[in-house]
Amino acid sequence: MTRRRLTRVRATGRLVRRPVALLAAVAAVALLAPWGLARDGKRARVARSILGVEVGASLEEAHEKLEALGTSSSKESGEERDGEEGRKEAWTLRETDYSALALGADDEGRVVWVSGFVRPGRDIPFSDLGDVASAVHSSDMQVVWNVETPDGGYRLVAKGSGGRARVVYLLSLAADSR
Numbered sequence: 001m002t003r004r005r006l007t008r009v010r011a012t013g014r015l016v017r018r019p020v021a022l023l024a025a026v027a028a029v030a031l032l033a034p035w036g037l038a039r040d041g042k043r044a045r046v047a048r049s050i051l052g053v054e055v056g057a058s059l060e061e062a063h064e065k066l067e068a069l070g071t072s073s074s075k076e077s078g079e080e081r082d083g084e085e086g087r088k089e090a091w092t093l094r095e096t097d098y099s100a101l102a103l104g105a106d107d108e109g110r111v112v113w114v115s116g117f118v119r120p121g122r123d124i125p126f127s128d129l130g131d132v133a134s135a136v137h138s139s140d141m142q143v144v145w146n147v148e149t150p151d152g153g154y155r156l157v158a159k160g161s162g163g164r165a166r167v168v169y170l171l172s173l174a175a176d177s178r
Contacts, residue, residue, distance in 0.1 A: 046130035046145045046156055047168075050116040051096060055154040055172045059087065059109045066101065069093050086112070097122045112172040123164035130156060146173065 048054050052065040066072070070093035086106040093101060099119040106112050118124055126132050126143045137144040140163055145156045152174025158165035 046134070046147050047170075048147075048154075050101060050114050050168055050170055051093070051098060053101070053103060053111060053114050053170075055111055055114065055170050056149075056151055056174075057111045059089075059105050059111065062103060062105075062111055066091050066093075069096055070101075097124060112174075114170040116168040118160075118166050118168070123160055123162075123166055124158070124168070126158050126160075126163050126165060129158050129165060129168065 051069060053062045063072075070091050073090050073092050086104060087109070088104045089102065091101045091103075093099060097119055098116045100117045102115045102117075103111055104113045126138070130143070130145050132138050132143055135143045135145050141159065141161055143158045143165075147154055147156065152172065154173055155169075155171045157169040157171070158167075159169075160166040
């Protein structure tokens with residue numbers, strides 16, 4: 001730089017302020033970005049359902065998805081449980097990555113939890129279920145995501161070993177489903 005330009009830089013601060021402002025903006029984005037991804041389900045890629053069954057869906061919607069994939073063992077055996085805590089069902093599945101699925105619904109018939117049991121030999125990589133970097137907890141054996149939605153959100157939990165899921169859970173985080 002010439003002496004004249006150096007003097008102008010000192011006098012105006014233009015060239016100095018821009019890099020400092022840019023550096024501050026980049027640092028703020030770098031520090032805040034992980035929080036936004038971990039807390040905002042729209043930005044983070046996280047599974048919303050297990051075989052199309054979502055938390056918050058009606059039992060009728062869940063049945064429509066599952067009847068084509070398997071049979072409800074609770075209906076066949078007469079073990080459906082209706083009561084204060086809602087309803088629980090178990091499904092035996094065929095031709096999917098999951099061998100079985102269980103679900104629970106509240107008194108209004110809305111699904112509040114879903115558990116999927118992965119077929120032996122078809123373990124699902126944690127990264128196929130969601131962006132592991134946005135998880136609130138992750139290890140080689142378990143990953144947990146909390147996803148905010150307008151109706152209260154849900155938690156996705158994947159358990160297994162070697163970064164691959166053997167069991168996948170979806171749980172409602174809505175205050176009235178606890």
